Amino acid sequence: MDEFDFIKSIQQKNYVQSSLIKGIGDDAAVFRQNYKDTVTSVDTFVEDIHFSRNTMLPFHIGYRALAANISDMAAMGCEPAYYLISIVIPKHWSEKDLADIYLGMKDIATENKMDLIGGDTVSGKELVLSITVIGFVDKDKSRYRSHAISGDIIFVTGTLGDSAAGLHILMNHEKETQEKFKYLIDRHRMPTPRPVFANNLKSISRIALNDISDGIANEAAEIADASKVTMNIEYNSIPYHDLLKGFDKDMQKEWKLFGGEDFELIGTVPKKDWDIVKKVAESTKTKVTAIGYVTDYTDSNPNVFLHEDKDVSILDKSGYTHLK
Ligand SMILES: Nc1ncnc2c1ncn2[C@@H]1O[C@H](COP(=O)(O)OP(=O)(O)OP(=O)(O)O)[C@@H](O)[C@H]1O
Numbered sequence: 001m002d003e004f005d006f007i008k009s010i011q012q013k014n015y016v017q018s019s020l021i022k023g024i025g026d027d028a029a030v031f032r033q034n035y036k037d038t039v040t041s042v043d044t045f046v047e048d049i050h051f052s053r054n055t056m057l058p059f060h061i062g063y064r065a066l067a068a069n070i071s072d073m074a075a076m077g078c079e080p081a082y083y084l085i086s087i088v089i090p091k092h093w094s095e096k097d098l099a100d101i102y103l104g105m106k107d108i109a110t111e112n113k114m115d116l117i118g119g120d121t122v123s124g125k126e127l128v129l130s131i132t133v134i135g136f137v138d139k140d141k142s143r144y145r146s147h148a149i150s151g152d153i154i155f156v157t158g159t160l161g162d163s164a165a166g167l168h169i170l171m172n173h174e175k176e177t178q179e180k181f182k183y184l185i186d187r188h189r190m191p192t193p194r195p196v197f198a199n200n201l202k203s204i205s206r207i208a209l210n211d212i213s214d215g216i217a218n219e220a221a222e223i224a225d226a227s228k229v230t231m232n233i234e235y236n237s238i239p240y241h242d243l244l245k246g247f248d249k250d251m252q253k254e255w256k257l258f259g260g261e262d263f264e265l266i267g268t269v270p271k272k273d274w275d276i277v278k279k280v281a282e283s284t285k286t287k288v289t290a291i292g293y294v295t296d297y298t299d300s301n302p303n304v305f306l307h308e309d310k311d312v313s314i315l316d317k318s319g320y321t322h323l324k
Pocket residue numbers: 041042043068072213214
């Protein structure tokens with residue numbers, strides 16, 4: 001199968017997005033959207049950095065790569081609509097492997113009513129997936145990291161540390177233990193981004209959002225920096241799955257604060273709007289937990305404090321960082 005047969009094989013027969021005018025098949029795609037703001041981002045997924053063939057099947061590789069991109073749309077409060085895939089394919093990946101990667105993407109795309117409208121195909125040394133996503137949001141309703149204000153409540157969706165725990169189990173434990181902790185492994189391979197929850201927070205006029213790709217310590221610091229505020233996080237309020245309790249306390253802490261790849265949301269809202277967040281969480285079946293509060297800016301760097309029992313410490317940004 002050459003490049004052109006490959007493109008034919010992955011092309012959608014029907015599209016679901018009404019704004020699409022031209023999908024795959026010309027030099028570029030065309031869509032028209034009149035009354036909303038357009039939101040776009042790109043994220044890249046590289047073999048042996050973001051996954052290895054020991055940690056993921058091809059289906060998971062596709063699923064997880066698009067999930068990360070949808071998560072950025074969620075962090076903007078926006079509904080994802082389109083995606084474009086640039087793929088670098090090494091020779092040793094079979095046609096079946098590639099078909100499965102695309103099935104993984106298709107699976108989460110269908111769940112989120114997204115159309116594949118383009119991309120690029122080249123051969124190379126290791127598998128790289130670079131996905132561009134495009135979504136729409138009501139005018140001026142994009143949710144920025146810079147929107148936190150002193151007095152806000154800090155919340156997170158889901159449970160934190162699941163993905164890092166799942167990866168740890170995949171890399172360090174045998175089959176029997178992997179079976180026992182299948183839930184955590186699934187969270188690593190097939191995370192659940194939260195675009196529906198985020199988009200449903202529309203009635204709230206101001207809310208800061210960020211998604212958790214590099215660990216909550218990093219993501220909280222990004223909000224603190226962008227908003228010029230101090231983030232105060234209560235360690236004992238951070239939600240986590242019961243399965244984590246079987247591990248060493250220090251490991252649990254590392255995973256919850258610095259693990260990353262949970263693709264949950266961290267946000268801040270005015271106290272008066274907290275009930276709306278809880279209602280939207282209920283109606284969209286999303287777990288949401290208050291984990292702290294925002295105070296005025298100080299000259300600490302990073303401007304994130306961890307409160308644990310009676311202790312208060314600066315929460316360092318030691319999450320996952322490329323080029324370190
Ligand atoms: N190489 C680059 N060239 C131009 N802009 C970039 C580049 N890398 C990142 N950016 C921009 O920097 C900002 C932060 O990007 P970053 O990738 O850190 O956020 P993210 O996608 O939420 O996090 P992550 O990639 O860890 O999931 C975004 O506006 C992004 O578009």
